[in-house]
Amino acid sequence: MAALKDSYPLYLANEAQTPNLDLEVTDKYTGKVATRVALADAKIIDAGIAATVEAAEPMARMPSYARQDVLMHCVKRFQERYDELAYALCIEAGKPIRDARGEVTRLIDTFRIAAEESVRMTGEVQPLDISPRAKGYQGMWKRVPIGPCSFISPFNFPLNLAAHKIAPALAVGCPFVMKPASRTPLGAIIIGEVMAETDLPKGAFSILPAQRDGADLFTTDDRLKLLSFTGSPGVGWDLKAKAGKKKVVLELGGNAAVVVDADTDLDDAVERITFGAFYQSGQSCIGVQRIIIHADIYDELRDRLVAKAKTLIAGDPHNEDTFVGPMIDVKEAARLDSWIQAAVADGAKLLCGGKREGAMLEATLLEGVGRKAALYAEEAFGPVAILSKFTDFNAALAEVNDSKFGLQTGVFTRDLYKMLDAWDHLDVGGVVIGDVPSYRVDNMPYGGVKDSGLGREGVRFAMEDMTEIRNLVIRRR
Numbered sequence: 001m002a003a004l005k006d007s008y009p010l011y012l013a014n015e016a017q018t019p020n021l022d023l024e025v026t027d028k029y030t031g032k033v034a035t036r037v038a039l040a041d042a043k044i045i046d047a048g049i050a051a052t053v054e055a056a057e058p059m060a061r062m063p064s065y066a067r068q069d070v071l072m073h074c075v076k077r078f079q080e081r082y083d084e085l086a087y088a089l090c091i092e093a094g095k096p097i098r099d100a101r102g103e104v105t106r107l108i109d110t111f112r113i114a115a116e117e118s119v120r121m122t123g124e125v126q127p128l129d130i131s132p133r134a135k136g137y138q139g140m141w142k143r144v145p146i147g148p149c150s151f152i153s154p155f156n157f158p159l160n161l162a163a164h165k166i167a168p169a170l171a172v173g174c175p176f177v178m179k180p181a182s183r184t185p186l187g188a189i190i191i192g193e194v195m196a197e198t199d200l201p202k203g204a205f206s207i208l209p210a211q212r213d214g215a216d217l218f219t220t221d222d223r224l225k226l227l228s229f230t231g232s233p234g235v236g237w238d239l240k241a242k243a244g245k246k247k248v249v250l251e252l253g254g255n256a257a258v259v260v261d262a263d264t265d266l267d268d269a270v271e272r273i274t275f276g277a278f279y280q281s282g283q284s285c286i287g288v289q290r291i292i293i294h295a296d297i298y299d300e301l302r303d304r305l306v307a308k309a310k311t312l313i314a315g316d317p318h319n320e321d322t323f324v325g326p327m328i329d330v331k332e333a334a335r336l337d338s339w340i341q342a343a344v345a346d347g348a349k350l351l352c353g354g355k356r357e358g359a360m361l362e363a364t365l366l367e368g369v370g371r372k373a374a375l376y377a378e379e380a381f382g383p384v385a386i387l388s389k390f391t392d393f394n395a396a397l398a399e400v401n402d403s404k405f406g407l408q409t410g411v412f413t414r415d416l417y418k419m420l421d422a423w424d425h426l427d428v429g430g431v432v433i434g435d436v437p438s439y440r441v442d443n444m445p446y447g448g449v450k451d452s453g454l455g456r457e458g459v460r461f462a463m464e465d466m467t468e469i470r471n472l473v474i475r476r477r
Contacts, residue, residue: 002087004186010038011192011207013051014200019044023182023209028094028326028359029317037185040208045177045217051203052148052175053223058201059173060145064119070198071115071170077194078108085159088186093158094326094359096317099280107159107191110442113459114167121172121463128473136476143467146247147225149176150218152239154231155328156283156381158187161251164442165228166191166205168462174226177206179218181231183328185209219243226466233379233405233451240454249455249465251447253379254407256437257290257400259422261393261413262297266304269412273385274308276410276436278363281325282383285452286408286438289380291387292396298389302367305387306352309363324383326359333359336382339374343386346370351387371402379405393418394425401427407448408437429456 009016021036040048078085082104089100123142128134151165162180166188169176180188192207210218219227219239227243229236230251240248258276260269276288293301317325327333337356343366344350353364361383369375369386376386390396393413400409408430411422423431429448432439440446447456455465 002083004035004088004091007035008037008186008189010040010044010209011189011196011205012040012044012048013203013206014196016193016196023185025092025183025186027091028328031358034091035186037189037209039182040210042214042217045208045210045215048177048206048208049148049217049221049223051206052177053203055175055201055203056145056147059175059204062173062201064121066199067118067170067173068115070195070200071111071118071167073198074111074167074191074194075108075115077197078104078111081190081194085187085190088190089159090317092184092186093155094317094328095280096322096325097320100317103157103160106442107163110160110163110459111167113443114171117460117463118171121467137473138476139471139473141469141471143172143464144470145173146466146468147174148223149174149226149228149466150221150224150246151176151178152215152218152227152229152231153178153180153188155181155184156280156285158184159191160442161230162188162191164457164459164462165230166195168459168466170195170200171459172463172466174466175201175204177208177218177224179208179210179215182209182211216242222246228462228465236453237451247465249457249462250453251455251457252285252451252453253381254285254405254448254452255289255377255379255403256286256405256408256410257292257403258288258410258436259390259393259396259400259412260291260293260297260301261411261415261418262294263414264297264412266297266301269301270304270308272436273305274312276438277365277385278309278312278324278383279438281327281361283327283381284438285379285381286440287381288385288410288436288438290376290400291385292399293387293389294396295389295391298387302351302387306365309352309365312363314360314362324363327361327382328359330359332382333361336361336380336384339378339380340364340366340384343369343373343375346373348373348375348386353383377404393421397422397425401425404451405448406450407452408432410436410439428452
């Protein structure tokens with residue numbers, strides 16, 4: 001049976017170090033301390049950044065096959081440690097065990113995709129003789145690593161969102177420092193454990209759990225050439241303002257919507273929308289928060305969604321049947337509880353759920369929520385969704401766009417022209433037809449617009465951000 005170690009180190013310049021055990025990692029269901037982790041201070045972070053500078057050239061010189069070997073070693077070891085990784089997720093994130101296993105599978109997929117892409121970094125031969133003055137000239141270009149990178153990953157997907165930064169960096173040859181979320185550092189540390197088994201150049205990586213108030217160097221240090229942050233919009237945009245000249249990639253929040261047209265298969269829609277709203281206990285930036293339903297099917301679909309939500313098993317995430325586990329902490333659950341109560345006080349109707357005990361919040365649905373309410377305008381990031389109705393499809397698209405966020409939208413329709421209208425007019429990074437916005441495959445371009453961020457992840461697209469184009473011009477006399 002899987003179990004956590006009593007303590008975990010940080011990783012500085014590829015090596016495990018335990019300068020302290022100051023960071024307590026709690027079991028998010030029981031609230032008890034599950035293990036302790038070393039915490040980096042500014043001196044250690046500075047040393048990690050200095051090590052990436054020293055490693056930049058040897059990392060850039062690694063041949064493609066060597067980078068691929070490192071990534072495939074990680075794939076093999078993650079497969080071997082599958083149960084351990086899932087158990088660690090269940091403890092540190094309170095993630096229901098079935099969701100935890102799914103995330104480990106995605107971790108493996110992400111590193112496998114990176115291994116495949118690591119030997120496909122191609123350039124282009126480009127004719128330059130577009131006018132008489134350029135006769136005899138030709139050009140070509142290639143991609144080269146951008147250099148030392150800084151990664152800051154969030155609590156809700158401690159493995160896979162770390163993987164979406166680490167694996168592309170290894171694929172292109174960029175050394176990096178990573179700050180995992182202090183509430184969920186174990187996933188990134190175990191990835192570091194596995195990378196330490198390889199022949200990566202010294203300084204290729206440092207995994208450095210740190211408190212937010214001591215981690216400014218991850219953002220401000222000019223030796224770093226790229227900052228990739230996944231987390232809340234408030235923090236992300238503030239970091240961008242402090243980042244200086246480095247390239248910045250931001251994967252931020254959302255209040256994702258799903259539009260359900262009148263021709264939808266309701267059996268399928270109930271299953272997928274329930275999943276999208278409540279998987280991960282709603283703690284996903286593309287979780288279903290707004291459900292916009294055609295008036296002709298509104299009453300039936302509403303009643304069926306409510307009935308389905310009431311059947312979801314909530315509680316201990318170790319239980320194989322648990323669908324809704326705890327939120328990340330009591331503070332976040334209380335925050336969302338207050339939003340629900342405020343919406344009801346303002347005239348919204350509570351359809352189901354709405355009760356909280358500690359970090360546990362019931363699967364909750366409401367209707368009649370005003371557009372100025374936090375539940376409509378902000379990111380709920382918990383097991384809550386709100387329902388509204390439409391009669392005109394274009395009005396439904398406008399309602400989706402009535403948001404400061406723009407990450408992904410789901411649209412249930414069988415009409416080809418409505419599908420194209422949605423793709424053309426929705427101001428989001430991705431449109432998912434016939435499913436919820438919560439769907440993601442790890443090789444697709446993923447990211448948002450407006451307050452949802454800058455840039456795209458998905459292995460090949462992250463690799464582009466972590467490289468620069470270097471041009472070559474040849475003159476033939």
